[in-house]
Amino acid sequence: MRNGLATVERALRTAAPHELPDAVRGVLAERYAADSVELYLADYGLTVLQPVSVPPDAGQPVPVHDSPAGRAFGAQEPFVEPVGGGRVRAHLPVTVRGDRLGVLTMTLPGQRDGVLAELAEIAQVLGHELIVAERDTDLYLRARRRDRLTLAAEMQWHLLPGRSCTGPEFDLGAQLEPAYAVFGDNYDWSVTADRLMLYVTDGMGEGMEAALLTSLTVNALRNARRAGIPLADQAALADQAVHAHYRGRCHLSVLMFDVELATGRAQVVDAGSPRMLRLRNGTVERVRFDAQLPLGMFEETDYVAQEFRIEPGDRLVLVSDGVHGLASPDAEASADASLARAILSTRLLPAAEVPHAVLRESARRSGRRVPNDDALVVCLDWRGR
16 A cells, blocks of 8 residues: 555656646546545635636535535544445545645545555645645645635735644644735744744734735744844844834734743733733633834834743634724723633634634624624644643
């Protein structure tokens, strides 16, 4: 069986970037007698799985919820259904280091011991090749679109590291809404052998101006982080970059974390409006940090990092102010209470599914299908070492 996996790996490595679906179809048909092989990718709004096939053979999108492929995507486990004649339909999650890309679906001549596990590995190999192929083709980025992205949204999604990430100590998930027209909110993360750095940004303004402000800020923070500069100094350098360009006309809020993986001890810089709620032992409470000035408001602002401790079993939910407006437009206290109820109602979901579920629940409670402002949710589940 391992020969089959090696054959698929070789076929995918040698295929042209836009030919990965055809390459995997050919090998799966030859080695496993699979047919009706289809690659689905999750759309930006996480509502449907979009087929990658092109006309005239293009398939139909399938819902993320209430479909066999969506079940495999949500549970992150293979799902097999009988289709008659001794044949089965297998749905395999396509995931790269916790980032859920989509589902690989195929029909097989019955379920055989060991085959499903090997096919699941093939789906993971395909995921890694898709990430590499996206450097050289737009095929997979186009396939993810249920609707056209605004230019601002195109810029924002291009800045993101992914929508979910896992490590031995943590699980991360994030979602932006409105997915096809977001303009100012953003998140970023970076993991090393001993640290997790997590950033949630909330830019002022609308449309392209907000997207440009956020792009400048995120890249300034990354430049400082990649130079090995401490968290508070990262904020100060990004503040200088924004102020030098806008001279105080525009500014950006950010909530920054630098977490020590071995202990859960964290340094935090709270520079503006993003907020954090913590689910611990069945209780949700808002965690308040020492508020500091948003980035770019004044020249050469000094920032100070605050100590914080994350305990094993904690769930941290970070939200932009657009989520508060969606949860309750009337008052801060009622928004916190509404968010707490949404977080409690999603406590059994994995971190990758929590952001979309919280946004959906907040929209349901408010009666608004989409937020009036950008809305961003990031969920961090902490296991520790």
